[in-house]
Amino acid sequence: MTKNDFAVVGQPLPKVDAWAKVVGETRYADDFFLPRMAYAKLLRSSHAHARIRAIDTARARAVPGVYAVVTGADLPPVKFGILPVSQDEEALCTDKVRMVGDPIAAVAAVDEETAEQACRLIDVTYEAQPALMSIFDSLAHPEVRIHEYGDGPNVHKNVALQFGDVDGALAGADLVREDVFFFEGNTHLPMEQHAAVAQWASDGKLTLWSSTQTPHYVHRVLAKALDTPAAHIRVIATPVGGGFGGKTDPFSHEIVACQLSKLTGRPVKIALTREEVFYTHRGRHPVLMWIKTGFTRRGDITGCHLRTWLDGGAYGSYGVASTFYTGVINPVTYKIPVYKFEGARIFTNKPPCGPKRGHGTPQPRFALECQLDKAAEQLGLDPADLRRRIVAEPFTKTANHLTVTTIGLGECIDKVVEASDWRAKRSRYGVTAAAQGGSREEGSEPPSPKRPGIGIACSAYMTGAGTAIYWNDMPHSGVIVRADRSGGVAILCGATDIGQGSDSVLAYLTAEVLGLEPVDVQVFPADTSLTPVDLGSYSSRVTLMCGMATIQAAGRLRDAIFKAVARKLEVDPAALVARERKIGVSADWDKAVSFARAVELGEAMHGVLAFPGSYAPPKRAGKYKGGGVGPSPCYSYSACVVELTVDEETGVVDLRDVWVAHDVGRALNPLLAEGQVEGSIYMGIGEALMEEQVFRKGLHKQPSMLEYKSPTTLETPEIHTILVETDDPEGPFGAKEVGQGPLLPVIPAIANAIHHALGIRIDEVPITPDKILKALELKRRGKPARVGPERLPLFTFKKPVVVESAFGQPADTIGVRPFQS
Amino acid sequence: MKVRIALTVNDELHEALVPVHKTLLEVLREDLGLIGTKHGCELGECGTCTVLVDGKPVLSCLALPLEAEGRRITTIEGLAEGARLHPLQQAFAELGAAQCGYCTPGILLTAAALLSERPGPTRQEVKEALAGNLCRCTGYTKILDAVELAALRMERIRT
Amino acid sequence: MIRLPSFTYLAPRTLAEAARSMAEHGREAMLVAGGTDLYPNMKRRQFEPKVVVGLRGIRELRGVRSENGGWTIGSGTTLSEVSSHAAITRDFPALATAAGLVSSPQLRNMGTIGGNVCVDTRCNYYNQSYEWRKAIGFCMKRDGDICLVAPGSSRCWAVSSSDTAPVLWALGARLRLVGAASERTVPIAALYRDDGIEYLAKQQDEIVADILLPPADGWRSAYLKLRRRGSFDFPVLGVAVAARMDGQLVREARIVLGAVASLPRPAERAAAELVGRRITRELVARVADLAAGPSKPLDNTDFTHPYRKRMTRVFVARALAAIGEFGDGGPPSEEVA
Ligand SMILES: Cc1cc2nc3c(=O)[nH]c(=O)nc-3n(C[C@H](O)[C@H](O)[C@H](O)COP(=O)(O)OP(=O)(O)OC[C@H]3O[C@@H](n4cnc5c(N)ncnc54)[C@H](O)[C@@H]3O)c2cc1C
């Protein structure tokens, strides 16, 4: 289809919830105030690692205004976790705490102050155990066990996959590079702190309003953790004030609020403080990486071998998936004929890591893209040209058996190269230019210490995980579309709007199919009792999966209405079109009936007009163990150019401009797509230059908005977004993801631009001024001008699963999916 | 210790009996039901809780209602004139400047104060005025664009 | 939500009344002006005063006025007012810069200059919630008895973190302190003590009423601030330089460093080196080296302390270059690292 075939799609429309947001009417979880509501607080561990010997709540219970106090002993003795293979969390720890911030007990009281006061009066007797605060610590002390399960002492997961003869390919290369990188952990920092309100009514039914990205998973976990039939539980995801993956796990506070509501017979609210949000975490894993890649003289990759060590923190969370994601997505971008990946996730006594925007992939992306830059330099190639040359082939398979459909990366590279004036700046700026006197003025004035540089990087990302978190054959997304005699349409869908605009996308697609305006469509999202299941707002899956389900449901509604209108107008239903809130035959538009009238005709013919739509991704998992992580209906692509200056005296980086061209398949709403790109770039900038989740003496060093450095307007450069459309056959009207992918190339592009400016390599993020000065100092002393990790852990990976490389094979048939007809 | 306070919020007089140590943020949300004012840290570190006091942006999480008596408090609920949206609200909605929307009330009020003090600001001036409001969703780009658009429209109305 | 502990709030109308209240309630009472330092600290339970004496209602503390050829700034003047005041931007540009670089625009609308010179010292083992401090095992500045930064130390090394204090010191400002029984005017240097806990050398009941700036004739000044972001962040190094020029020659000079010790730290030898000379590149380099000497940051703020130490030299050189008017890359006020 071309742009002109659409009425709503492709228009820069306001979001359907924009009006409520600008007048302050949107009700987030903490905005719920119910009659008789109690306020609860969690008591959290002050030890990084300890056995709990005793918990005495007597003093807390005695505080006037306290309604109830609970400990783990008051809850069903079950463990939970987002992944079936990592059921390792307790809502309230019973025998052991594994990090500072682990919840131990909770108090519900008349107000928050009383609850907090009472929490301070709960006496916990701990028996301290050694705290393991790094990958190295945890591997060096197998005698101290954080968990009893896993792939070895303190090893949560150990994976190894090999596709083809990697050693052979490396042996035949003209250039083989071996590099080591480190990516420090960081967190989502949504502006809204998590909150939940539970109401366990006297009829035994439970409702939870929560700031969650995954009401369906919360629903399942509540049933398990509270030992209550899921049929009696209703979870409503309130509009989320920023998620980025941080509200994707079911959490202790959600379970505890429910239990306290049951005990007190009152609605109970728990709103986390900012510090608690840092403990809740599930953010970016710190990852240590070793990457070895072979290149031909012309820049082609002959093969690649990647090893990653993830610092997982205290619990499993999505960690098994995260581990795979550090290895499986890189081959989607470039031609990598053979590939080997070994990864391990290590438990430490820190808040658990999990999925943050780009889940597991920004770290290896940083490694690969910086390494490509180094290789280009050694081979005397322009880094943009090198990348352009090795872009993967559309509609083929990767070495690790992922099916790739459309690829707009070549166009993305061309566009950012052009928009940024890459070629001119690349030769004008930078150390080589400076050495030739290119950018330094001659004369008495000393040169400005601010050195300009420009760098590039690319990436790819999934549009939704091809497999569900728990094994099942049901839809990943479902919607119900219901037409109203008034001419309005309601759409019910489990999707959760976290600011990305999913409610709007559902309205746009419905309006497009039915020839309505988005304002005619009412969206009812994320209510487990009313809406068909959608797995949640993660892995960039919502637009594609809910979108496809919506198109199907709306299409079914349209077909039913067309049948009725066709009878009335005495025409063939196939001749009808729906547009401008009317249905009729284009050639005879005067006779077209209004949509409201058409609904009446439809209802008269069929009865109630309500139609389901279902979506499940094509089943394309590689036929090897571990092949379930990585497949996606289609992949988005991005190319990024960063222009900056670095002050050689202070090491301070000043970003000037960032260009990202992103292959979004089709921009269903260019404004929203741009917004996602801009937000991703912003988050990438923070990770590249200042954000870090670091620990000292067993504690989070800086659990505050002030000391966890999130860029302000003043650190954010001018952002230039270019949307590239490839019309992917897998996506709704051709759309692919846009919410996460554009973050990935930003970080290495910044690192590469800094290298261009000063000739130094910082192989570690965040790239802070002191690291830059250290590298310059090394350079001055004639040493390798690199700052980065110096050592790797002693660790034996599993024997790899060896499979033939599927590189270059044509893609499987497109379009065969469950529930398609 | 509870005290009786009288606050002028959005041109309406509100009286409440509240503990002295409850912040303006808490009283607005919990006692006056004005939940449009959000919070991200309660320590002065994010700007989310911004309201206007006598037209100037301040942090409601660090202000006591007692100290705001007799002054004009404006929250997001009072930015529109009746049913007529402030040009900033209109522009934010049109340009997608509110993603999750959680920072939006604070940013709109800060921007409104800027535009009433300094019509037609440069982009750098807008950045500086909004440097005390964190947003994690938008990269600020559409926010700056929307403030510029609103400024332009307000200029047009004036001339 | 993190909330304030309870207290009684007094709202005196005059300075004398405020000082009397302070004297009456003794150590149970604390002053509050803008509250932007005190209230976050109280929320973290770093302070739990039973009585809070609000200075906001005291008219005589507000405003900037010309006096004896110099300028007097009422301690209750907000940082926004200080940074945009025409005479201050003209005569004491470093002060306008420093006030304008404090935290965020909202905070500057609330925070006062009096509160800024009295702002609590900071340490990243201390500016943490009660629960956090309890988990790490409290330090002597509050609730404990050891120093977590320098474990063998018998004193606290929390960092003086005011932006305006080093500038006011460099400009030769004096303070009028009003107590319940007496009143005195002292050089601002006399307000500070080299101790992270008892960082102010004033009586409990004494209120900073006015800040008196001497006439600005011939003085030039500059302030540079090191921090991670262009907004929100406290200084982790501040460099204030003021010099009285006679044509090309420096007649008098002061260099004062912020955020490298528990009080603003003057670099006297370095400043003396400037006197009687023309500011040349060579002189700047020599003075910057000397000035970096007294900078002894510890590992208790953002950035690494060797980096902060190293930046002292660079920032002093840049501030001097700005005063000598051969600054690289724009006016000093824009130099926010
Ligand atoms: C997020 C954040 C960032 C900040 N960033 C900076 C920064 O970059 N630079 C900086 O310098 N400060 C910063 N501050 C600290 C503070 O906001 C400022 O120093 C502000 O100027 C304090 O003024 P205030 O009137 O609000 O002080 P208050 O909080 O009212 O008082 C501060 C202290 O001074 C005492 N006091 C107040 N007035 C008087 C008086 N007249 N006489 C005697 N004692 C008095 C109080 O008892 C209290 O101990 C920041 C604060 C926050 C929360």
Ligand code: SF4
């Ligand atoms: S310097 Fe030492 S005693 Fe002072 S606040 Fe920091 S840790 Fe505590």
Ligand code: FES
């Ligand atoms: S809530 Fe963050 S500044 Fe007030």
Ligand code: FES
């Ligand atoms: S729109 Fe989400 S924080 Fe700004």
